[in-house]
Every structure is written in structure tokens, then in C-alpha cells.
Amino acid sequence: MTTPEPEPLPDATGHFGRFGGRFLPEALIAPLDELTEAWRSARADDGFRGELDRMLREYAGAPSLLYDATRLSDVAGARILLKREDLNHTGAHKVRNVLGQALLTKSMGKPRVIAETGAGQHGVAAATACAYLDLECVVYMGEIDTQRQALNVVRMRMLGAEVIPVKSGSRTLKDAINEALRDWVTNVDHTHYLLGTAAGAHPFPAMVRDFCRGIGDEARAQSLELLGRLPDAACACVGGGSNAIGLFTAFVPDRDVQLWGFEPGGDGFETGRHAATITQGDVGVLHGARSFLLQDKDGQTIESHSISAGLDYPGVGPEHAYLAETGRARYRPVSDADAMAAFSLLSRTEGIIPAIESAHAVAGALDLAKELSASMSDPVILVCLSGRGDKDMDTAATWFGFAGEEGDDHE
């Protein structure tokens, strides 16, 4: 793996331009400082890095494959490379972040981890890392989500985690984050908050980015090996934005590589039922950082909607806000319908059932393929396939009308 170059951003106080920073109670500032320091020294510590690399290799399956998706490419009209994060242990890129933060928790001498989860994917990943590293794990999950994602609640409990249903507010992901923050401020002397995405107060956006940047570092090296050059575009879905920032970071200095983030467009803007924070939101403060968010005229958070529970969040990581504002990365919405069409297409052309989150990136790449093919010869598009779709079978069955059909397993 390449040695990461020193990052120009965020600045010393956690700002990406006008975004980021720390908007949390003073009680958490000293713990955030402690975490920043622990993470800085861990990054510089060969022992920590070696141990994390070993865990990622031997336990999580890194580096993940870069797969030349030829049948999908035929349909798309451009060459599409899939970064197969879906093949990682636990089935998503998130294992990179949870192993990093869990190991950091150990190095800080804290025995207890708390996490928030929406669909349950980050909760399962956190519970996995805690089982592996012998840490106590408590996961906050909106009560509505515990009902929608009952199977993942069972998985977390199988892994030894305690799952606490959150009954306040909208009883979804944002309220689970609120409740985790309340737990953290109360128990911070012995507890690490293992945040699931590259958002929140400094140092979380930068720290989670760095734990996820292996996605892009690996894909960049793999592209050079496979193609002898870099791809023309790198694409990822963006909810909170951890897989996208993990992919983009290696390519940010490569000005010829276009960076594309695809946001959950839900039912469409006109319906108000979406989670396209950057393309439709406004600048504000939520969960500890200044970024784009979905809010009403009075600054109250608006509930988001996406068919993909993992993208269903009214905020977005501050570095994405910065990349969007500076134009280095571009962001577009992808509707539920387009994401599900791509979900089906990838399943049937490549035998790969993606997470619905990742299907947003595939759908966005299909549109991009048409545009790039018009302006350049033989474009290559790198897509982060951030997770696998096993968890989404109920949603898919309902969407495609498979639910309730009997007997077609004998065909």
C-alpha cells in the first residue's frame, strides 16, 4: 500500500473550508481532543498501522478485488470497473472503519463502544469488530428501524451487542445519533463513540475518511496495474459519505479523474421525499458539523426518504460539502426507480446483487457512461460497489413484485 501523503484538509480545527468544525456541547470537546490526539499518534505508529493492515488483510479480506464488469460494460457503452467492497467481511466497506476505530478504542484503553445504526449495517459491522476485539458494544437504533430491519437486530445480538431501540423524535437514524451522543457525553470516560460515517464533529470526518481511504488507494493502484492508466471517472453513492470519501481521497490530486457522488433522489424532489442533501439541501449545522442538510425554514431537520435505508440521512459529511462547493467532485441525485433498475441490471448481467446503496452508484455510472462516451474515446468508469444486497431482499421482493409469489423456485 502507498504511504498516505499528508492531508491539507481539514485544518487544525477540523474545517474543510467553511464546513466541518465542532458544534457539540463543551463537555465533549475534551474527549474529542483526546480522540484527535489518539488518532494522530496511531497514524504515526507503525505498530498500530501494521496491526490494522493485518486485520484488514487476514480478517476483512482487503484488498478487495477490482473487477472488470464486461457484460455490464456492454450494456453501458463504457468500460466499468467495480471495486468489490461487497466481498469484504460483513459485506460492505464499513468493516474498514469499524476495525480502525475499534482498534483505536483498544489503544485508548476504553472497554466500551457505542454506535448508531439506521438499516443496521453499521451496527452489525460495529458489533462484529467489538466481538473480534473483545469490546462491549451498545447500538442505538431508531425504533422504527428495529422493526423494519429485524434481521439485523438479531445479527447484532448474535454478535453479543446490546441493541437499544430509540423512541424519541422521528425514531430513525438521526434520533439514534442523538441518543448515542447523549450516551457518549454521560459515559465518555470509558466509552468510544464509533460513528459510522465520515460526518460529525472533528476528528470524525477526517478519521473515518482515513480508515476508509484504502478503497481508493487500492483501486488507484489496481487501475494502474490493469489499465496502465487511471480511470476517467470514479463514482460512489453518498449518504453520510464514507465509501465515497474513501474512494475519492486517493484521486483528489488526479485532476483528470472526475469524481462523482450519487445521492438518494428518492421519489423525486417535487415530492419532498428524498435524501439528496447536497443537491437539494442548504448549509447548516447538524450532529456536530457545518455541512449541507435537509431543513425547514426554521432550521428544524426534515426527515429524509430513500429506498435505501443506508442512504436515508438528512445530513452529509462536511468534506463532501467542500468538494461540492469547490467543484472538485460533482453530485447528482439518483431516484429510487433508477437505483432499482440498476440493481436488477447488475444482478442479471454480472451475477452480482449489490446493496441498494451501491446500486445508486451503478445507476449514476450508467448515465455518466453515455455522457463520457460522447466526449471521449473508450472511457473507463470506476464504481465503488460498497456493499452486497443480501440485506435488501425484502425491499427488492416488494419493489419487483416477487413478494407472495409461490413456486417459482422450481422453475
Add this chain to the structure above:
Amino acid sequence: MSRIGDSFARVRADGRALLVGYLPAGFPSYAGCIDALRAMVDGGVELIEVGFPYSDPVMDGPTIQAAAERALAGGLRTHDVLRTVEAAAELAPTVVMTYWNPIERYGVDEFARDLAAAGGSGLITPDLIPDEAAEWVAASDEQGLDRIFLVSPSSTDRRIALTARACRGFLYAASVMGVTGARAQPSRQAAALVGRVRAATDLPVGLGLGVSNGAQAAEVAGYADAVIVGSAFVRRLLDAPDADMGVRAVEALAEDLAGGVRRELPAAPTG
């Protein structure tokens, strides 16, 4: 000197602590809140904190969360908060306790201007630290508003000094590591924290989080300049069978607390 400064000067001369009472605007209703604030002041509250209900109140426990949710479900808007301040400021000096996003959304300069016009004295900002507050510092200077930032038991001495330098009016010391809500007793950390604050500043120090009765108020008044009570007032209104009984329960609690801050206690160290 600001209205708040006058209030602290007066109680300091009396050798006692100031009683601060909190209620979220729009709770239990727009008018019901103002009725309850009036009862609070009749009962002895001397400084009003009007809470700005917010969708994601990370520093609040279940009691204030429930009140904020009810206020928002009732359709509360930012201008209702300002109207509540206008009514409250007729009763006693009034500050707004608010998470930051609603202020930024309204416009920091605009909110400062309208708050001052409504007779408000300043803001308590639980999720805005001085490090991020340049715009609010400028706006509050422009309008002559007080800035109340928080310190907590985890604050380093360096951060306490930095926070004290940014504050005007008083400084809010959170008694425990945790969220708002009644507790069996104020933590032992609280007096130590107030002592550390006194080493850094002459500003009055208000202590909040967990005080719910006269005995606790008396204990806190032994070392702090103000006793701040929120959840216990909200709880009275949540538990009351009807609006009138809620208002009476609020007044009774205020009387109990007002007795507490005036009670003679064995001298406690003030740092």
C-alpha cells in the same frame, strides 16, 4: 451593565444566589408557556431562560425532549420564540437557550437584532463553543447582547479560561457529564468545577443540570451565583392533569427553589 449584570449585582449584595427558570417556548402551548413563566416569576424566579425547541436536542434528556417535541408538533416557529421572549422580558430579564442551527438559519445578525428588539438579554448556546462563534460574538457585540457559553467537568483549565473570556453576563457550568434532567443530588464534580471557574474569572457562575428542589437549590447556592432549573419545571407541566394545575405546580416549585437560594447554609468553599 446589562439587565443580567444588574440582577447578579443585586443578589451578590444580598449574599445569595439568583434563581433561573427554564421552559421551552410553545410548551405546553404558546399561551400556556407564558402563563407558566408568569407563575415562575410570581414564585420567585428572577431570570428566565426561554428554550428554543429543536428537532435534534443532543444535550437534553427525555423530559425536555418531550416538551420540545410537543412544542414543534404544535407548530412553533422562530417568530413564536421571539414573541415569547417579548412577553417574558416584561416579567424578568430573559435569555434564550438554543441549539445553533435555528439561529444560523434565521441569520445570526437578524436574530441578534430581533432578539434585542424583543427585549431579550442574550443567548445560552449549548452546542456552540467560542471556537466556532465568531459571527455570534460580532452580532452580540453589535446589539449589546449577553453571550452565555457552557463549561463542563471535562473542560480543561485552558478551555475554561477561553470560554470565560468569550462570555458576557454569566457563565453556565454544567454540573455533571450528561444531559439535562433531574438527579437525586447535584454531583460532587459541580462544586469543584465552579471552583475552577472562579480561578479563571470574576464573571458570575450559574450551575445547571439536575437541580429539582429547594434543598438542592440551597446546596448549589452555597457555591454558585445562580441556580438553573429546567427539567423539574417541565416535569410539573407534563405531569399536571390540566393547565391550571400545571401553572400552580410551577409556581409552587419556584417558591420552594426561591426559598432554597435564600437559605442560610454552613459556609461552603467558593474556590
